[in-house]
Amino acid sequence: GKLKLAGTALPGTPLYLFFDDAPFAKVVADSEGKWGVEGELELDDAPHTFRAEQYDEETKLLAGRAMISIGRAKAAPGAQTPESNTP
DSSP states (O other): OOEEEEEEOOOOOEEEEETTTTTEEEEOOTTTTTEEEEOOOOOOOOEEEEEEEEOOOOTSEEEEEEEEEEEOOOOTOOOOOTTGGGG
């Protein structure tokens, strides 16, 4: 499926995005500091991590990092799934 991500950073800042420690995308925040990206990913039931890193332009050292964990929610008992609606 598709994974869509968006966030804010300092305007013009390049960010390096990682999904489960694998490179996912490089984005640059626009003049208002907004950025967004989407990509194709297959998610299993395991927990996953998404990380955004910013590097100092002069030193090339890590200047900031944000990380979140995500996972698929389990369907409520008796809930219809897209697969169960297919004839």
